[in-house]
Amino acid sequence: MQTTWAYVSNYFVYSAMAVFSISFISHAFETAFAVRTPENADSTDGNLMTKTLDYKRTERAARIATALMALGFLLLLAGVIARGISNGHVPWGNMYEFSITGALAFTGAYLIALRKYDLRWLGLFISLGVLLTLGTAITLLYRDSAPLVPALKSTWLVIHVVAAIISGGVFLLANVIAGAYLYLDNLERKGGRPAWLRRLPNLEVLDQLSYRLVAFVFPLWTFAVIAGAIWAESAWGRYWGWDPKETWAFITWVAYAAYLHARVTVGWRGRRAAWLCIFAGSTFLFNYVYVNVWGTGKHTYSGL
């Protein structure tokens, strides 16, 4: 029974990967074919700036790409739930499970943000990122379903991890946007964006957007850290012990507080703010990869 559900989960994850791949291809198709060389232009001069964008031609590809992202999200959601059923507990016992849930949160953050902002241009990178995460998870990190060790059996685990994973998804999205900001800013300094990037929002919008995302999710991350402390208190007899995982959660928290300060009180914008945002996001990623894989401490007993 248990193994059947694990298989079901794997099938869902594999199908989600297939769907994300097609979505990636559609995004790429859309991005590539929207660029059109005007008839009157000299087709040999190769100057990208003379090309224009025509999204009418690719509207359908774009809509398919987004629909596939949503489908992939649903399949992955089913995969995560099936994994939970096969374990008999929430699917956050090891790094494989964190990864698939993290990819789910990341896709979810994108899809939700998409309803408010026109972010379809990001889909190319998002689908690629999700594919890489799932690919690594299933090839390198896969572990059989297993019961949780006693310290992990706690409602606080569920609460703590849900909050942390959602925060992580949004932080990463903010990072991708800050990265896009820096990239486009570079291009604009050198002369301008090539046609296929002209559809992206202007720099100011990107700048605001990554800030909004961070400001939106910072309270949740604060909550995740506090929920972790409450859990640690009941499992290990101390709510804070400077275990590497805790330390890095703290570093991430302080780094984002610095970022918010830099924006709200000292008035940082643009490049400097984007770099600070990326620094803060990297501390989150580092915590996830480094501390789980190579670190020592109480959080590493998940057998990855």
Next chain:
Amino acid sequence: MSKQIEVPELGAFALMRYAWVQLTSMRTALILLMLMAVAAIPGSLIPQRLTNPIAVREFFKSDRDLAIWYDRFSLFDVYGSPWFSAIYILLFISLIGCVLPRSVEHYKSMLAKPPATPKNLNRLSHFQEFHGSQESMNRANSWFAKNRFRVRVDAETISAEKGYLRETGNLLFHLSLILVLIGVSFGSLFGMRGEAIINVGERFISVPTSYDTLAFGKLSNDGSLSPFQIKVNKFDAKYDPKTSSPQDYTAWVTAEIDGKSSQEILKVNKPLTFGHTRVYLQANGYSPVVTVRDSLQNVVFQGPVPFLPQDGNLRSIGSIKVPDAKPSVGFVASFLPTNSRTTSQGSISIYPELLDPKLLFSIWEGDLGLDSGIPQSIYKIDTTNLKQIGLGSVKPGETYEYEGGSITLETVVPWVNLQVVRDPGKSFALAGGILAILGLLTSLYGRRRRIWIRIDGERIEVAGLAKNSAPGLENEIDKFIRAIKGEK
């Protein structure tokens, strides 16, 4: 909160004032925050005495010179180091210096009316003008009242403001960080932490000598121990048969405090609580119960001996020291709950439960050094000055005879490691944490904005301003204007 100021002429007071203004400036706060993030990093990359003393010792063994340098900079105790403390103390001084004046200012501005309407509304964002009458102004006034704006009504204009809660939340957040810090300091000054290994069937009495390790905060001492007793009646560990990974630990205990006793169940996530003191189930292992006799069949040692687990299948090591034998003997032993032989590794345990237990040992004769005054591990024997006189193994009920005596494995009982912690500051820290989240929510999701309206004959002007260009003002102004015009 201040702009960069010029370096003033020297003078002690001016200098201090200058330092204070600099310290409480936003830029300093930002730098300190970033420093704090960076300063916390080494502690997670270099082993810390607090969390991993063994790794620190190994570091000293493998690279002594580097370790000595690290130690000079407190790199093995980052979170208690002078430089880390300096950063957070400065940060909190800066925080207090910044937040207290802001709180006073904020309190005053909550009592005051919003500032007067600016002269030229058409230079402001969301500016609109249209026809209207005094009736429109009345409608505007009641709309503000209904939506709980705070207003300043002048002759031909109303200035309205809403969203003070944002600033209140922000102040609450910063103040509650101070509360968290107070909680943490209080806990470390007045707290205590101890550990004890108890064999199943034994009673633990909370007095200083019963603890294996015991540490008190700077302002706390022996006298503050909570006087409880715990008898461990039964312990049960469940493992996953496939992977040997633990699934559940349960200890059934009789707890006694102030003459009242009660039956309790102790689990990993379920500590026992005696006032501020909590008792946690931390680890477990096995104690072989052995009897050692001398050549005349006199019992020279009897009782359970806790062994230290080495792996997931609870292969454990330990030592049995018998100073009362003449000459004294010691057993360097390992215990296997489910023993099995492999050609590559020798004897190992293949499952953590007691399916086929076995005790293996080598026997050593000579001075065990117990009176030498040097503290000794209870799990190890230093054999350099001893002579080996035998090598054997026993299963429960069996006796092994050697030249000069015999050893019998009577049975095996589990032991549990109880961690006893008193942290009187933790409820402050928790309260601080909860208030911090509430403060953050109101601060980050709150929108502070102003709306102005002015009547000039038949002409009505409206404008608005949102702090931090928070979204949503446009909609709100649209609604406002519809209300003024009497549309629904």
